[in-house]
Amino acid sequence: MKSRVLITGGVGTIGSELVHRLLEKKDSVVCVFDSHEDGLFRLDQQYASHPNKENLRIFLGDVRDSERVHRAMKGVDEVFHCAALKHVYLSEYNPFDVIKTNIDGVTNVINSSINQGVKKVVFTSSDKAVNPTSAMGASKLLGERLIIAANSQVGKSATKFSCVRFGNVLNSKGSVLQIFERQISQNQPLTITSVDMTRYFISMAEAMELCLFASEHMLGGEIFISNMGATDILSLAKAFCGNRKFDYKLIGEKIGEKLYEELITEVELKRTIKFNNRFVVLPDFSSPSFSVGMSDYQEKYANCEKITKIMRSDSDVIDYPSLCELIERVRN
Helix, strand or coil, X not given: CCEEEEEECCCCHHHHHHHHHHHHHCCEEEEEEECCHXXXXXXXXXXXXXXXXXXXXXXXXXXXXXXXXXXXXXXXXXXXXXXXXXXXXXXXXXHHHHHHHHHHHHHHXXXXXXXXXXCEEEEEEEHHHCCCCCHHHHHHHHHHHHHHHHHHCCCCCCCEEEEEEECEECCCCCCHHHHHHHHHHCCCCEEECCCCCEEEEECHXXXXXXXXXXXXXXXXXXXXXXXXXXXXXXXXXXHHHCCCCCCEEECCCCCCCCCCCECCCHHXXXXXEEECCEEEECCCCCCCCCCCCCHHHHHHCCCCEECCCCCECCCCECCHHHHHHXXXXXHC
8 A cells, every 4th residue: 555645835845856756656645735826736737747647646725724734634644844934034024924834834734643643744944943043943943843842742643753954955946056047147246145154055866865864764853964065155156157257246144144054053962973974863852842762762873973063064164176066966
């Protein structure tokens, strides 16, 4: 019998790529849940002649609507919760909507998953959840906390909840590379916030691998993080343009932004390990919000290397040839 997988935010960058990956596997019914009607229509048309089209289900709905989420979860085995408001500066001007989608939406997914007996829930988060300075980052932090705490709220249900934490996904919708591409095509100078601004970057393929890795290995309560490199924005622009000459102008940081990002907090450092070349933040078993026993975690993550230093994007900068290689992989 085929498993049934629900992807919230299924027409977004991460969600739609997960749809593609899971349809290719042939062993899952893939349910796409999104509030974007036109996006759902286009996705349905995209797979009209796909050999596994019979495995695709299209659900129009909003994660803010608890009843609709509950109905969408019926018979679902696994959830990838990707629906979110993600743009930092837009979220600063619309924080009440951020709460409804990024926090209330997470709560609805948690409650419905438990009530419908879903086996696994993977929540897609961001490095902006680490010591946040924006409404979006703060909402992702609280989303992570809710997801982790949900493991203690399941009662007799077997539902497990874990997180993945991304850096900036290169060439995703609205990302800096797409902005650069548009500016180059219009013969405009590239907009650089600050020559001192650094970010962690991850390719779409690496983001997908992280999601599927978390789904395969999760015990519940972990935060899975890719071993990512970072770069400053001006170097990213140079690598993107290659041999092409370009002009740029400094526009300053947008509201809510900070000059560097971090992958883990100081508090998380003491329980972060390296596992299969990825970082895993283990649950805090002393927390009253996490009462699951330790023995399974001790067995699974035994002999893993412990992380001893805080990871910041201004100190984890990759060399220029590696950056060019990453850009080339993303383009192909």
